[in-house]
Amino acid sequence: MNTYSAICKICGKESEIDGSNTVKIRSNVRQFKKEQFTVWRCAQCNSLHSLEEIDYDYYYKNYVMQKQKIDFATRLLFISRLRQLVRGGLLPHHSILDFGCGNGGFPYFLKKKGYVKTIGYDPFSSQFSDRSIYTQKFDIINSQDVIEHSSDPVTFLDEITALVKRPWGKLMIGTPNADYIHLNDPLDEVGWLHQPYHRHILGSKQLIQMLEKKGFRIDKVEQKSYMDTKIPFINSTFVFNYMTSTDGTVDSIFDPIKFGLIYTSPRLLFHGLFGYLLNHKKDIFITATAL
CATH class of the missing domain: 3.40.50.150 (Vaccinia Virus protein VP39)
Incomplete structure (x- = not known):
């Protein structure tokens, strides 16, 4: 990957962008699942940024959320x-x-x-x-x-x-x-x-x-x-693992719930019951x- 620089919109400082501080990642929205986007981390303030410019009207039309x-x-x-x-x-x-x-x-x-x-x-x-x-x-x-x-x-x-x-x-x-x-x-x-x-x-x-x-x-x-409640199956760890176990998109949480998948997966059952204890500090x- 070629090295180039970008300006962080948080701290205003310049960072070199190379393979060490970037990742290509797919969209987790079903309509755009086949598209990949570049995320990079600012070396100065540690913030994360999406590299490619997007057409907001295009991506937010019929936004799944x-x-x-x-x-x-x-x-x-x-x-x-x-x-x-x-x-x-x-x-x-x-x-x-x-x-x-x-x-x-x-x-x-x-x-x-x-x-x-x-x-x-x-x-x-x-x-x-x-x-x-x-x-x-x-x-x-x-x-x-x-x-x-x-x-x-x-x-x-x-x-x-x-x-x-x-x-x-x-x-x-x-x-x-x-x-x-x-x-x-x-x-x-x-x-x-x-x-x-x-x-x-x-x-x-x-x-x-x-x-x-x-x-x-x-x-x-x-x-x-706020998603991390003590109520069974209402926690972020379970939700993200459930999405991964289906088609890997956020759309899956709006589809009919796949109870069979949940009840036959020890991982999903564990996260559903105890996921609120796994505070990853990601919010x-x-x-x-x-x-």
């Missing part, structure tokens, strides 16, 4: 997310913006739970792309698994931090953690890298520093996914207060 429905499993995950927000200081009277809400399932859930001042926004959803939110300020902004999809994480943080009430408004942001995603074992990282959608993945140190520079106090850092969730 928009298929999420509020079923039993989804409700359990939403309860876990709500508990995360409550631990961070969420109260029923707060105004809440769920930035990157997808098809709006979580804002709908929050309203049903009594958080009536909840608004959802997602630039890739025609239903939730009303940019009038940029004229408002919110007590709480929640952004779960969104910043890694942005073509420019610095600008993304500029936008959402400007929407937080000052002082004492809170930003609660969750994202994969580049520090614990290993390019030397890409088959195990397909789900976390989620190509070509995860454009830039930060480490916890970089995200904390960026928030502090924007005038936020870091209140809490959790290195565990971070930060609660920060605007000063």
Whole structure:
């Protein structure tokens, strides 16, 4: 592989790109499963980046994650997310913006739970792309698994931090953690890298520093996914192993569940029952207060 350089969009420094810090990885979305993408790691700040430029409209048209429905499993995950927000200081009277809400399932859930001042926004959803939110300020902004999809994480943080009430408004942001995603074992990282959608993945140190520079106090850092519950089969280790055991795509979790596969696989049964104990620290969730 020829050596060339690229500028990191997180730290702004130049890194040489060669075979030692890159990996070719397939998409884990069924429609694009045959396509491969290059992911490289910044030698300076350890963040991860998708090398090839993409047509956002093309890849996000009929995006599989928009298929999420509020079923039993989804409700359990939403309860876990709500508990995360409550631990961070969420109260029923707060105004809440769920930035990157997808098809709006979580804002709908929050309203049903009594958080009536909840608004959802997602630039890739025609239903939730009303940019009038940029004229408002919110007590709480929640952004779960969104910043890694942005073509420019610095600008993304500029936008959402400007929407937080000052002082004492809170930003609660969750994202994969580049520090614990290993390019030397890409088959195990397909789900976390989620190509070509995860454009830039930060480490916890970089995200904390960026928030502090924007005038936020870091209140809490959790290195565990909201998906990792003690409820059997509701944990990230099981979900990713289940996807690998089917066709290796995220689409499989929206297909009819293959109970026979689960019950005949000791590995899947083990991860379904005990996967929540296997905290790989591959997710971070930060609660920060605007000063």
